[in-house]
Amino acid sequence: MADANEKFLGELLKKSGNNECADCGAKNPEWASYNIGIFLCTRCAGVHRSMGAHISKVKHLKLDRWEDSQVTRVREVGNNAARLYYEERVPPCYRRPNQDAPQVLVEQWIRAKYEREEFCHPERQNQYVSGFMEGFLMKRGKEDARYHPRKFVLSEADDTLKYHVKENKDPKAILRISELNVAFAPPKTGNQNSLQISFMKDGSTRHIYVYHEDPEVITTWYLAIRCAKLHRLQVAYPGASEKELLSQLTRDFAREGFLWKTGPRHSDAYKKRWFTLDNRKLMYHDDPMDAHPKGEIFIGHSSEGFSIKTGVPPGAKDQGFSFTLETPDRSFLLSAQSEDDRAQWINVIQKVIQKPLTPQDATVAARLVRKRTASGTMNIFSSTSNFIGLSSRLQFTRNKMGHESMVK
Structure with missing residues (x-):
């Protein structure tokens, strides 16, 4: 039997x-x-x-x-x-x-x-679909890398996620829910119940790391942020399908890992950096858990002059498994850890370059700046003419979506 x-x-x-x-x-x-x-x-x-x-x-x-x-x-x-x-x-x-x-x-x-x-x-779902949540999470310090208890308050109505160093004092930071990304971060933190929250601040991306001892609590925070983002997107883009909006809630990073890169001059030495591909932002850091990236590259569409290929330009130094990311402003010379690693990086970046741009991409590109000189002058990563064209086309798309929703 x-x-x-x-x-x-x-x-x-x-x-x-x-x-x-x-x-x-x-x-x-x-x-x-x-x-x-x-x-x-x-x-x-x-x-x-x-x-x-x-x-x-x-x-x-x-x-x-x-x-x-x-x-x-x-x-x-x-x-x-x-x-x-x-x-x-x-x-x-x-x-x-x-x-x-x-x-x-x-x-x-x-x-x-x-x-x-x-x-x-x-x-029984009230806590993460209600649009409001508050409680304490352990947050990693920006400088000392130790974790400290911080009170967090999520408010869908205000489009804010705030955290307080002292519970009864003004918030240390106020983040816009609609502009942040949250991802689980166990490989980096070594803690299964941890999150990485990324957002734009002063033209650059800022990362904060939090965890909670209770896995249900940390997952509830993750879901509450997703729900709040969805509800706000439904109001902002009433003509968009649910499937389109769901793709904008949270993103796991398409790829992360160590690469070597040169400086602005092709003769510069290659230096090891931790790279993170977050949608159209390619960020590089000294350490995987740095609060700020050393640099950020906005990856636009192929029609804007973005491309990626194996090898380096003639006369440039080739270090092992090299490849080149072309942007309207600069050629980035990069080197991977193996042939397979290089192939995977090229494949994932190529998919980004071929992907149509969205209205949200224009917002990211508009806010993403970096220091180009020691004097602190700032510039957008994509060239001015290309960026203006991008903004105009995406603004037209946004207006068209709004018009179609009113007609319906």
């Missing part, structure tokens, strides 16, 4: 929906929760097991012995039916994790579905 049950489970896996993990979508799941009736990947099965058998009872499809009643339960439910029930009312702003998502996000998604049943009982 055991062999028959194993064979039957194998047949169930071939059914639509069952051939991928019910929680993260990973292909070819090897586990199942037999009381819930779903198929799971190894990582998600571990989270289910950590919730306790009173929530989810997990078995391996081949290595464990299955009772007839357990097989029957999985057959009667299956992944598709379970999703219809447990994910009935997932808010649009909620980030559904895939197999590459951070561990803390996967864990809280699973606990929200089965332990807290937030999507069967939407009144």
